[in-house]
Amino acid sequence: MRVADVSASGIIYSVHQERVSALLVSGDDRRAVRLGLTPDLVGAADELRAELTRTVDVAMGRVPLLREFMRGWGRTLLPPDILASPPDVLVIVPNALIHDLPLHLVLTDAGRPLGAECGIAYCSGMTLFASCTRRNPARSLDLTAWRFDEDGAQMLRRQLALRAGGVDVLAAKDDKFAALAADLAGYFDDERVTLVPDTDSGLPGQWPPQGQVHRSFFTSVFRGDGSDLRADVVCIVAHGDLDQERHQLSGLLLGAPHPGLIQMTEQFHLAGKRYRRTDMPLRIAPVVATAVPTEVLTAAELELTGSSDAELVCLLGCSAGSGRVLQADEPASMAESFLRLGTASVIAPMWDSHVSACGEWMRCFLRAWISDGKPKAIAARDATSLLMNDYGPERAGVLTLRGDWL
């Protein structure tokens, strides 16, 4: 199949007082569709979100409201013809209470989750989607020559630079997060991979500390000053920390320099001017017994000093894609922040995630995307479809693609 022949549709939601409506876009066709009644959805959506924040229930697969959503009221939020015959790719632009609803898990008429039958990418706004597509380096490839899913087809082989790191700050030894990051790095060409922790790299006293999964390593990756650490793909495996009250302070728990090490200043640009600040986290780490010194990489810090031209950022930390809707219908989450920094696509969990299921999903995704040359959304579909064979929807459907689908 040629990428140019992929059937891609978009559904742009609009929530009104009485009813949810949507604009269904497919090629040159534009069609307004009337969907579920808003008053029927408000309470159910709130209860579903609450269920998905209960970590133990999610861990145990006790998610009755999610299952009810999938086979029941979630279906009222998708046009019948999409459920009857899903396109190859569907871009979902939510609005108001639709944000964060796992529409990719709604069952189609065939009884399978939508996200296992078609490639889905979420994007919180149309302009953001437009800028994601404009910035996506994959869009500059020859889409008529790019083929996949064909016997003997010439697969697209791309040389993508990866920066990856994993750290379980709670684990004193046998860090499974680091192992997962190293495992995922195996899908990329060795010479273009920077993997942390890497005890062989870096010099004593070097700033930012090289070879360690420190917050300052990743702020360097996302610093807009021509840092040589900038990458095509970034993958971070870490514990997530969700701040329910101040969402911009949600983040990922990463390593920190040992106490006493003097932290350097860094320069950044804001509104055309150059500023200098000490490279310190914007918030303190939660009070938990960690095995290593810990700092939080927050969305707020990235928005203040960061930029990204990465094609894909993978945030494998609990709830990194979960966020509260702010003014102007803007959801706040780590994943959203990365899209606004300039990343073309982001993969992040919608709720608390299980490390081994995340690892399996990512391996399947990278195999399809990197090795088989499929578009990202199609690769995500393959991963979700495969995991649905072995896991419940709370594990198979926790990771989603945001931004551009290609």
Add this chain to the structure above:
Amino acid sequence: MSEDGPHGDPWDRLDELTDSEVHALAEATLSVLREEAAGTTAADADIPPRLMREQLAAALTDEGLRADSAVVNQIASDGEVARKVSLAIVASIGRDTQFRQQIQEAYEARRAMMVVDGGLLIGAALLLLVTKLKRVQVEKGKFDVQFYQATDTLIDRLRRILGQG
């Protein structure tokens, strides 16, 4: 995630558990009890903190404890007290082998999630649920006499933790 933390059965080393492990064990206990009490008002989750404190004060007063706002704040906000309360409840409930096994399963599943614990309030929420369960009629009939006795013992322990015994 931490299958990698200190190893072994948490029931064998309750006093040595880290605060994160205590939190995870309390969260697992809360989840198991809510599941068992599904369909009753006791299973209501996500009570706002202020309402939870009011309900907890009323429930503890019913149990004969002095439960003014200072005492409730102590349970909800003092890390050491919250830890002791959580452990006292977990140990009491864990005497039932069936509950113990269910809690262990939930605990292990919780520890494999890529998230850190969410604060101190879990001890207060767990205590409130337990005191509510004393009064509800659970259809599944799983809360037997042993559970009530365990809860009575728990109240005695709680009294000592709060310096009222």
